[in-house]
Amino acid sequence: MVLQAFCPQFERIDNAVTIRDILVFHEDHVAGLKEEFTGGDLSFALSCEIWGTSYHRMSYLCVAAHYVDGDHILNKRVISFKLIDGAPTAEAMARRILDVAMEYGIENRIVSVTLGDGLADAETMDALAPLLGWYTGGFVFLQRCIFSILNDIVRAGLTEMAEPLDAIRSAIAYVSSSEANFAEFEKCCVERGQKARKLWPDSKVRWDSTYDMLKEVLPYKEVLTDFVNGNHVAGLKEEFTGGDLSFALSCEIWGTSYHRMSYLCVAAHYVDGDHILNKRVISFKLIDGAPTAEAMARRILDVAMEYGIENRIVSVTLGDGLADAETMDALAPLLGWYTGGFVFLQRCIFSILNDIVRAGLTEMAEPLDAIRSAIAYVSSSEANFAEFEKCCVERGQKARKLWPDSKVRWDSHMTCSKKCFPTKKF
Template sequence: MEQMREAAAHWIMMHEHPFTILDEEGFNLMMRRGMPEWQKISRTTCRADCMKIYEIEKKRLKKSLECIDKISLTTDCWKSKTQKIEYMVVTGHWIDSCWNLQKRVLSFINIPPPRGGLQISDAIFKCMKEWGIENKVFTITVDNASSNDLAIRYMKDTIQRSRTLACEGNLFHIRCCAHILNLCVQDGLREIEDIISNIRESVEYVNRSEARRMQFTECVQQLQLKDKRLIRDCKTRWNSTFEMLSCALKFKEVFQMFKERDHFYGCCPQEEEWNKAQKICSLLEAFWTATHIISGSEYPTSNLFLQEVQKIKSSLDTYAQHEDLFLKQLASKMKEKFDKYWGDCNLLMAIAAVLDPTKKMLAVEFCFPKLYSEIDASKHISKVKEIINSLYEKYVAEETNKGAPHPSESESFGSSSVKRNQQSSVYSWDDFDDYCAKVETSETKRSELVDYLEKGRLKKNEIPKIFSCLEWWKMNRMQYPILSKMAADILAIPVSSVASEATFSAGTRVIDSYRSSLSPDTVQALLCGGDWLRKIHGLKKKTKVS
């Protein structure tokens, strides 16, 4: 029975079921059929079991984090549906000993108002201290709220009192790419709110009854269209709205024909409105593709983004010069917002691209002139080279310090020590060894970074169909023992702070009404524990459309 209680708690946590599910007669009837000795589990007992499992798994995860040198964090905000409670979820991202990219929810913290930069900073520090990772945090990815900017400034100042941050802290603060793309897209969609509303109402009107659907299908058949059905959208997910518009555009003639047959249909868009919808879809296509790259993998590595973001930037630049006034104004507005954050994002994306063996430095030299003026492009390319060299030197220094003898290993006083010192003096020559080390290194052995960058990149015909940048570094870690470690840490940095299933969401993440009624400690145990157990049992969380 003890094992069944544990299994029931795992089930509750993994699938986010309410404790009340254990009271259901049907569930208990099913359990007694398979196991006559089954005894009903009370909600209080199940909650206690869940809290116990949370504590056990927390200790186990904390132990495994002791072996990790660097960890990157992301934060994301959630709100309660029924209460005015705000939560901040902190997720850790790292590379394990088998070179797999790992992601775990570490804390689900209730932050009481006022929720300012100092409160956010304190909450993250508390989480870091609790997990023993305060000296291991490499980067933090957050959305673009001003309170987050302030929080990260507090954190950088505090951390730099006790240790040096990589690249003078230039890489510590990562702005969420998905949030930036969402902001730009929302600016665009806002310009045609009325048109979107008309198209959405048209789709819903047709789907409201079987008779209308049949009449619409007859119109489709008469016009001999390949596409058969309309797509409904979810208002808080902009990709869903984009897909609804793209699909509806294929049926614009059908809607007109349908209007002639149904006199109660009064929301059919005009030709000019269809044209505007077409224009905005052509502009948003690059955003849709890039965001699919972000959400297409549960763990997208940071080398995937530079080329996609460059395509968006180039698309916005082109449309901002368009002869069509509507498109020109729309693109200019979106470009202004994009440019505001682009400069803060490109550094990590550029470094990650350089550490992709299919791109290397050529990717940056190809990309930056398309994004900046000639002078700025040259300046930014030099900055990327400088940061990569600085980062590599830090990794070399860390590796050297690891290999240095511990003070306790120094020789003790005594006659044997004196004899050894006398013997070693025969071979000593002041500064000779240091001189030889410098000359021999510069003459015979290039640094791993120079060796990697000077070798040609992988060509198309050399790249397997399924290529993993992380896997390539794992395979080449013997050739590049230090650089491969640096590459793994960089590739593990999340470019987006939101979970992949929420990447397209324009709304706030919301905790359901059931979990809102629980205490913050219970909510944290269930949501963190559920995340850990899904990883243990190899389950992927199903997307819930909000």
């Protein structure tokens, strides 16, 4: 109504129409590429990588074809951008890449396959050898990227100083774990006459990112040391020691697809002497191993013992990636100290709702996966989005960025499309 008041010519575009246009654009684009690949004696080099976001908890396999056309112009086309709905094993990824090549009829004209981070390993190449063997007559070899080799060399050298680097990463993550923590960090910076800024950890797959991290952190060395290991933690320990306080812990895993790192965040909730509910992030540390149930339970217990609250915990709330029966079984002794051995698992209502909704959506999994893949395909490159904008303009519509739903948020498919059921028409 507000938009119509300012612009009477405004016409609302239904989400179903937008989804239909995306699918039509995708089908037309794929048909055009197949026709182009069929004509002429073309050879192809494929590049494959995994795209993902920590928010949506989804990963996509992106496959691009590189080739020189009849006018001797080098072309790049994204030929697949599909959801990875299972474990990204070497065999599964190789099978998907082979399926894409066969879909476009280029499986016997591939001269090379370049694999990105998360895919580049000997097992995947062994599984892809038959695909390349059709063109090369069986002669296949693995050539690693120079940046990957450099990264391995640098990472091997950095193991000599792994402990201080892990401490720096954890300190940066701890400061950024909540607005309250960053506000305290800003306060410490002001007291020392420095201007606070957001700090970012390095990435495991980018060899020079550690240097960038250290260059940014060095001016804040004393502030970070005092904030993380000094006054802030000491003040919390002193606060927790005084008074007869009980605590509820909330734990979740934080991570980003860019940095390829995950952190265990532990927050303590308690009511102080003034009957005010408080929340304090008491740990934000790097997960440097497999996040098994036993390992995560051990870390949570270590945090509780560090602050001396291990026998005053009334409940532990586990976030996505932690909430399972195995983790709760491993945490039972921690809770048993307070409850006298009586421990039970109570699932979050949103987690239960998510399972119910997801179970119902399996009935329309195929059209939903098609919508997610189409949205991801349109957003996979600027060229694709420009083509999509062009299609929207031709239909008198305004193009906008669209986002897929999230597997762990039961109502997120409504954001992707207010009504998923109309997609059955497509």
